[in-house]
Amino acid sequence: MSTPTTRASFPGAGGLRETGKLFALGLDVAAQSFRRPFQVREFVQQCWFIASVTILPTALVSIPFGAVIALQLGSLTRQLGAQSFTGAASVLAVIQQASPIVTALMVAGAGGSAICADLGARTIREEIAAMEVLGVSPIQRLVVPRVLAAMLVAVLLNGMVSVVGVLGGYFFNVIMQGGTPGAYLASFAALAQLPDLWISEFKALIFGFIAAIVAAYRGLNPAGGPKGVGDAVNQSVVITFLLLFAVNFVLTALYLQLVPPKGM
Amino acid sequence: MGVEVVVEDLSKSFGRQTIWQDVTLTLPPGEISVLLGPSGTGKSVFLKSLVGLLKPERGKIVISGTDICRCSEHTLYEVRRRFGVLFQDGALFGSMDLYDNIAFPLREHTKKSEAEIRRIVLEKMEMVGLLGAEKKLPGEISGGMRKRAGLARALVLDPEIILFDEPDSGLDPVRTAYLNQLIVDLNAQIDATFLIVTHDIGTARTVPDNIGMLFRRQLVMFGPREVLLTSTEPVVEQFLNGRRQGPIGMSEEKDSAQVAAELAEMQAGGLQDPGGPKGGGGTGIVPQIEPSPGLPERKAVQRRKDRVMQILHTLPPAAQDAIIASLTEAERARYGVFAGAGVGRGQAGSPPRPQGPPPGRPPSPAPRGGQPPRPGPQPPQPPPVAQLPEGGEWGSRSGELPGQGQGGQSQRRPQDPGQWFRRGGRS
Ligand SMILES: Nc1ncnc2c1ncn2[C@@H]1O[C@H](COP(=O)(O)OP(=O)(O)O)[C@@H](O)[C@H]1O
């Protein structure tokens, strides 16, 4: 900020710059999370708000999602003659993949867009600037509670989606496809292990973080005017989705490499 | 007393878009300055640069010896505590009522008891005439009230510099008049340095001690109010009169051929826009707003008189005449000038020097402004008056603080009279 900055201008420089700033905000938030006084009230309000806008849609999405996976796997395993593993396969698919992603999409789509619109409106009204001039860090005051709230809600929602998804899978497998409850539960116990749940919750935590950081970043930097806020909300959801799937791929690959599958 | 703000060669751009460049000016301590400019010339950007919300690429902003473009984040937070900023539309926190909004800085930065906070908040709310509206939310009140509440919030930490971003935008003429009176009253009460950013000509003509104008990415001029108000620069004249004819166009600047044609046409045919400019325009000097009865005199007025008389010979003749015309008989005698004869133009010999402080004024430390500025042509060395007395009200702070003296001095050093027209300019 002191020397005259020469701005690099090659194709993609703008994208790199934005990415860098996004990371900087992420680091800032991580650092400021430990600064006292922690904004308990804001945190609780945000948790409540994000949970209230995400719980119902998430539950409604997770039931058919679990059912679809159960149906698909059910027909596949029957072709392969491995019906007895339907339960385990669908549970693993739901817990490890479907549930964190569904959760994150909901947190980003419903919670993140609200965070982005709220911070964007405050930026436009110069509330953020006023806060900085009054010597209060908007990151510590506004962004940290939102990010932590999004992470907490994502983890809790993820648990809920897992349960609902597994129940949905069980229902479809046992009632609709004529599987036996015993086989379902046995294969479940044989193939699933505790780390599967951990990775699921870990993914949800990371996805919640990403969704909130992207939303906050876009909200704090709208491209001028009230119209900019609308665009920013839009972009924040799209960017979050892109990031989520990329990060999900990396995390899944790492997990499958690092954690040995349970032997039978 | 407020602090001096020295801005040197400041330039700011967003990406490829240069907002303004090479802006140099000094906000004299305790005085009210106005920065004029058409919409979109970067007045708000300038204000945000002054408080370190935006980082200019080049140049310095020195406040009490600290260059806030180049200091650590921590120092910046310290310096900001000396600022009060009234943003456009107040920038109140939407989720808090007015009382909590105004108490916010106190709760954040002081360990005052709730009772003491209450006393201060109510005092400031009374100052801006908002008593009784404590429980209102910002969304429920009018724009004028929001601005006054924003002002009260900016005042609670007793700032030394107060910045106003378009205090008059979105207000009707009566409310604007009240707000302007409030600004002058505040200045009389707290003697802080004020900078008002506006495009309202009425405000610019009646409130400030100093006026500057931003146009075409440059500071066209900055100096005592008389300089701009008597200026014959086409941009300034057009703006002050709210005319269409001139360099300022609807969306962008016009090309120079069109401007010349328009001006010629206007001079030939006396073509005038019907109606008048927003905010009551016109050239010529109108009296400044006085503090309300019962309030103390503005201390800045006397300081400014001394300061302006020291640089009088550097100002354009029209401004000199206007300044001299505004002085009382006693003051003319004290400064050794007489009406109709600007010091810049042939007033030789040794003028009368008052022996004591003129009547009607508390005794001041030696008649430091009492010496006449030398008549031009410019002497090779600064004349005695330009060597500022150490320890004087005006000189003390810059004397104490290294790094500030230079900036402060440069404006007072006699320079050629054309300097007012060249501030901050290539081209
Ligand atoms: N944060 C920003 N990023 C990019 N451009 C900006 C930003 N803030 C202001 N600008 C641009 O700077 C110019 C001056 O804006 P502003 O200072 O608001 O003008 P005004 O004199 O009306 O207050 C405008 O063209 C605006 O688009």
Ligand SMILES: [Mg+2]
């Ligand atoms: Mg503005």
